[in-house]
Amino acid sequence: MSEFEAYRSLFVAESRENHEMLVRNMLILEKGGSQTAIDEIFRSIHTLKGASASMGFMEMERLCHTMEDVFQLIRSGSAVISADLNNMLLACSDIVELMLDDVEGGGDSSSVNPDEQVKALKKWLSEHTGKPIGEGAKTAGTQRLATSEKITEISDDTDRPRYLITIRVADDCVMKDIRALLAIGNLESLGTILSFNPSREAIDEGNFEGILQLKIASDVGEDALKTAATGTDIASVEIAPAGNDEPVLTSGVSDDIKTGETDKKQQSAGADKNREIKNLRVDITQLDHIMNLVEDLVINRGRLKQIAEQNKIKELDEAIGMVERSVSDLQSLMMNIRMIPLNHIFNRLPRVARDVAQYDGKEVDFVMEGGETELDRSVMDGLNDPLLHLIRNAVNHGIEAPDVREKAGKPRKGYVKLSAHRDRDNVIIELIDDGAGINVEKVKSKAVEKGLISKENAATLTTEQAVDLLFLPGFSTADTISDISGRGVGLDVVKRSIEALKGSIRVETNPGKGSRFELLLPPTMAIVDVMIVRINKRRLAIPISSIVEVANFKTDATHRIGTSDAILLRDEVLEIFLLDDMMGKSADREILIVVQYQKRKCCIAVDIVEGKQEVVVKPLSSIIGNTRGVSGITILGDGEVVPVLDVNTMV
16 A cells, blocks of 8 residues: 555545534534634634645645635634525535545545535625635735744643654655644644644645644653654654743754753653553454454354363363453453444434425424444444434424424424433434324325225224334335435335344334334344254254243144244244244254244244354355345354344244
8 A cells, every 4th residue: 555545544534523523513503603613613624624735635625725714704703604604514515525435435536526615605705805715815824824934832821841842754755744744633632732833734734844843731741742743754753841931943953852851851750651642543444354353263262162061171171261261351342342432423413404404494403312322333334324214204204394383382493302322232222203293094095005905904903003014115105205205215224224233123103292213223243142043953043132932832732823823822822933944844843932023022943952152143145145034144163154043034
């Protein structure tokens, strides 16, 4: 990988964080004035502009530069943000996101044309400054930068030690400014940078020759600061204590810094507190590779335990016990590393609710809670689209128009709440709205109209059964087709996506008062507890989380109901699955495994229960595609490949 490509991935990762911060604060700003939000927006767009300029992504830099000019006026109080301007800036943020997609795909942002947005912003600037803004015009900040040599130091009223740091970037480094910005970012996490030479703005603009001098207030000690500033293409880092009034040098490097003030360093060494860098940015593919190795260890742990049981060697048992503890700790640690806060998805959703509400002419108060709840990355990856569907539908079809709500005695502004929390071994995500609820009679009518059920059957359906019709492919109660679908469109996709994550979805509705969608998800899909059973001398793994009980199976107690066999068990009539198509016929089935999905139960007839085991589940999609009834495969300690049952698709 070339040096430029290495910087590209870092640029994309950090720019997406800044873009997310930009959009989040613009939505905050839309609800009311906030100087903090304005400052955060300005900081985000300024960083995006400087980073894109340094990387040579000039179209992105041009758009961000113009957006920065607009926010500079707002930040200074010379202009206020209006609804039209906010819409314009959000449209610009969408273009920035498309440019980041282009850069991530190997482009340079030029495939996305920002001319329309830049022209609109420059028109706004001309109207609010009284001056025409041209492509070649410099901002006031840039003009000051070109003429001013004065170094401004920010105030710091703490008693933390001050240090002068000189960072030299290697002469053969292609992107000296990027290296300087990375060093600055690392140092900012350890203290307060009081002054720069050259200025931060100059470095952002690419005006950097290779020597950076700065003054920092920090209590972490010289060693930690030097470690933070050191990195690839950094030729040298020189650091020395500085007094409160000692300025950053305006040119050259002082002899004191060159030679080092050994006595002062030795005197302060005892007082300094060393602190190592505790956060690293790691490529997700590396974590996936480590996770695969951990999964291999889990499989081989099972094999070793099996060998130990067969040979009954005391020393081997003791060694395997130690290995087992280490593997368990490593497995637990790796699973924790892969856990990601739901905020990574949640933070994108207020924009979705806002855009749909504006499109429909509705007023919506969108609230989020529990974004700190963590899920494994493998689960998180499949959750984005289902949540987008549900939020669009909640606002578009659930929340009524303001006038309609007012006539119904409700506040004009609708309420939509997205929340998440842990419940024992699961994560529960809830989406609640105070809208019109689901019109059950309309659902039944549409189902009859589409030929899904008869009028007679429709009349006997409960509310829960009628709501389940919404999850049939292509089913919709929407009277008209629009850019934003009504509730029902896409819910079959939502259900399939959630079930693919080994989760479930449940709906409650109260006509006139609103609806509640509950997603129940496992925190991880990679390593699960299963019960190993045998049918026709073949093994099958059933997730423990789906098992309700194990009971004796008496063939003469079964009854034929329609096309299926059933049994009366604890006053419940439960359907029996023999799994002949999957496992082959067996005459020795003596045990029933009762499994449950949501509120529905069924039984699986098996020959033998071997016991509980922790296994690694590998998905089938990359090998043979999805198979109904099978969620994946696992490899047991003796090397046998065993299917893992997908209870959700059976019940």
